[in-house]
Amino acid sequence: MIQFILNNQVIKTTANAGITLLDFIREHQQLKGTKIGCREGDCGACTVLVGELKSNSVTYQSITSCISPLGNANGKHIVTVEGINLPKELNTVQKAMTDNYATQCGFCTPGFVVSMTGYALDGNKTTSCNDAISGNICRCTGYKSIEKAGFEIEQKLQQKDNNHQIEWLIKEGFIPNYFETIPEKLALLQPKTFEKTGVKIANGTDIYVQHADKMAEEDVHLLTDQNALKEISFTEGFCTLGANTTVTEIAESKKLQTLFPKLKQFLKLVSSEQIRNMGTIGGNFVNASPIGDMSIFFLALNSTLTIQKEDGSTRQVSFQEFHQNYKKYDLQEGEILQSIAFKTLEEKEFFNFEKVSKRTHLDIASVNAAGRISIENNIITNAHFSVGGVAPIPKYLFNTNEFLLGKPICSETVKEAETILQSEISPITDVRGASSYKRLLAKQLFFAHFIELFPNQVELKKLIA
Structure with a gap:
């Protein structure tokens, strides 16, 4: 009861x-x-x-x-x-x-x-x-x-x-x-412990938009009472977040705010207060939307997923390989996402998140993008950039990231990398914009990362020249 x-x-x-x-x-x-x-x-x-x-x-x-x-x-x-x-x-x-x-x-x-x-x-x-x-x-x-x-x-x-x-x-x-x-x-109160059978649901912010009437008649396996899926922990240079962690819980984490000084500014662009209080990162990942804000965010962090099988055993998969095709992902029958982990940023590492949508708040992206980049002696030693809304899946830019390695941080490098970015994406025309518009947004947001993070090395006037 x-x-x-x-x-x-x-x-x-x-x-x-x-x-x-x-x-x-x-x-x-x-x-x-x-x-x-x-x-x-x-x-x-x-x-x-x-x-x-x-x-x-x-x-x-x-x-x-x-x-x-x-x-x-x-x-x-x-x-x-x-x-x-x-x-x-x-x-x-x-x-x-x-x-x-x-x-x-x-x-x-x-x-x-x-x-x-x-x-x-x-x-x-x-x-x-x-x-x-x-x-x-x-x-x-x-x-x-x-x-x-x-x-x-x-x-x-x-x-x-x-x-x-x-x-x-x-x-x-x-x-x-x-x-x-x-x-x-x-x-x-003596609240009921639910049976672990039926359709798996965290907080419902995706599945109930599409199937609320169907869920009213189904057996549901509610995941939110599993506290182990909500922990945020820091161990040996890694941050691990349970799949049921909400966007609000991420935004309110003091340690994550220290890692990402603009974290609250970034996450205010994600939906609305009410949805951030409900929406889980695991739910966002398995929703598998090509413009999932949290998918783009954590792709750029070079994250690893831990997947739990029905017998309690686990396996790990690189988040870069999780999404396989439109609304298809590496999760087998009976499995659930347990957690996601990423290596914490070091002193010479930088991160940025950008999003363009028709409304500033309470809206899905036309295009969103994130980037994590390491610099040593003005040379790029590591690069992980992702972009959403330009492919059937949340897009990790393998070729662009590989090109950036070993290159000097300057306007010329960024311009060349953006050309490779354009060859990796395949946006379609839909209600959020024409294909050409999305290509332009992907370009501008990619430039925005470098202008925001490295204003002394990368100049806007040289990028648009």
């Missing part, structure tokens, strides 16, 4: 773990404030908060419930817009929205309110309230009024007492009183 807390109510249900959390909230519990919009995780109208008990306190994140399996709510606190209502007045976020005339038809408003409340509940936030609503779309109000409401909330939260966060938020009218009782209630 699935057990969790929905707002202030303990839920025990035998409903299929594969139905969407959104459908359970609306149809089983008749809580209609959580809206049905795109059913693809794009609009944010279905945003809810998921609270998980950690060290006697509850940590909250926003997710899109339309592409989340019900089973992943097991043992957690799920908060809908009804769950943040105060008895006799608007809560602080709702009041900021009305005071700034930030709602019109109101359809998207619950999602915005829940996302902003999630921002208030996150005691470790270093981003802005407007980052928290990067996954919410409004079609009639205009974002300036919503941004003003977000700025007002940020101002109020500057006074927050992080040592007594929940008490302060209750006192200031952000959340109702019952939030104080949630840690104790979660500790008393």
Whole structure:
């Protein structure tokens, strides 16, 4: 039996773990404030908060419930817009929205309110309230009024007492009183351990976009309760990340931030807050999209995958060889991705990630690219560049990387390497752009790596001359 807390109510249900959390909230519990919009995780109208008990306190994140399996709510606190209502007045976020005339038809408003409340509940936030609503779309109000409401909330939260966060938020009218009782209630739950049979699902951000109705009728093998698949570890010069590690967990890792000073800047380009909180790197890899952001990121790190077989034994494969053809990859029946590992960057190694999409946030790439490069005495000693959106698979540039070895770091080298890059790619014309446009983007992003990393050696005017 699935057990969790929905707002202030303990839920025990035998409903299929594969139905969407959104459908359970609306149809089983008749809580209609959580809206049905795109059913693809794009609009944010279905945003809810998921609270998980950690060290006697509850940590909250926003997710899109339309592409989340019900089973992943097991043992957690799920908060809908009804769950943040105060008895006799608007809560602080709702009041900021009305005071700034930030709602019109109101359809998207619950999602915005829940996302902003999630921002208030996150005691470790270093981003802005407007980052928290990067996954919410409004079609009639205009974002300036919503941004003003977000700025007002940020101002109020500057006074927050992080040592007594929940008490302060209750006192200031952000959340109702019952939030104080949630840690104790979660500790008393006896959540179900799921059978390891059926369709393997992590957090569902890909498979539920395409097959939500089918999953509602299937047995599902949920992977998110396997903590061993979520660890980030550093051993003997290597970083290993469990396949169930989310993009948010990567972005919040202090050690990874030290390795990649622009890590948060890079990962803000990946989807939206809600999807980053859900999307796993293993899921991104087996989605096998030619423009998978995390696939391109880790290809450039020259990574190795560990694959776990049904009997518990493992095998390793170079990530460069994992993707074989469009939506085909080296994963046999019964196998799952266990982890990915890469050698940590040394003093004279550099990394960069670039992405071009029609929207800055909450969008898939037209072309994305990443590069890891080592320099010694102005000579390239190692090079690993990847590019997405220009081939049937996430493309590791074998020939380009080989050419760069032993070459001086200068504009002429980069121009010659880009010519080889063009011979390795085969973009097609589709909704994200014409083939010629994607070739141009691949060229410009390749140049961008060197201009960003080596501005004194590589000059833009010489590259375009």
